[in-house]
Amino acid sequence: MSADLQWLLLRKNNSYMVDCVREGPVFSREPGNLRNVHSHKYSGVANAKTIAIHDTPSGIQIVTRKPKASAHQVRSAQHTTGIRAVSSNRRASGIAAGHAKRGYRPDLRPAAVARVSALLLARKKKETIKAEPVREKKVRGSKKGKAVKGLD
Numbered sequence: 284m285s286a287d288l289q290w291l292l293l294r295k296n297n298s299y300m301v302d303c304v305r306e307g308p309v310f311s312r313e314p315g316n317l318r319n320v321h322s323h324k325y326s327g328v329a330n331a332k333t334i335a336i337h338d339t340p341s342g343i344q345i346v347t348r349k350p351k352a353s354a355h356q357v358r359s360a361q362h363t364t365g366i367r368a369v370s371s372n373r374r375a376s377g378i379a380a381g382h383a384k385r386g387y388r389p390d391l392r393p394a395a396v397a398r399v400s401a402l403l404l405a406r407k408k409k410e411t412i413k414a415e416p417v418r419e420k421k422v423r424g425s426k427k428g429k430a431v432k433g434l435d
Contacts, residue, residue, distance in 0.1 A: 287323075299321075331348070
């Protein structure tokens with residue numbers, strides 16, 4: 284079945300659609316959708332070639348679907364590239380953009396680079412946030428005078 288026909292069947296009603304506001308944008312939770320926008324260009328279900336970017340504890344994974352794989356193949360129909368957690372933004376963006384340079388969905392290059400950059404930024408912020416030590420509550424007002432008299 285062609286990608287256009289699949290999109291015509293899926294666009295009005297599928298389980299991944301998130302329609303919050305009647306006049307607003309329609310979002311999607313489907314795997315392989317880089318922008319989470321319900322459109323044919325970013326659809327991970329209707330397109331034969333998709334790029335999915337996930338955050339894992341070991342780093343960021345870029346999963347691409349092999350276009351000539353059958354629908355019954357699941358694991359062998361995907362190619363996974365890993366980006367280590369300590370990689371810099373420039374290296375990670377280069378790996379994400381490398382798929383487009385090799386001709387694998389070049390229209391998704393800006394979305395893939397933006398997704399990888401956002402995941403790296405979120406990972407960096409998560410590492411820099413430290414728990415503040417709990418300070419004792421200061422005694423103020425008339426209670427302060429009672430506490431000082433009690434020490435004498």
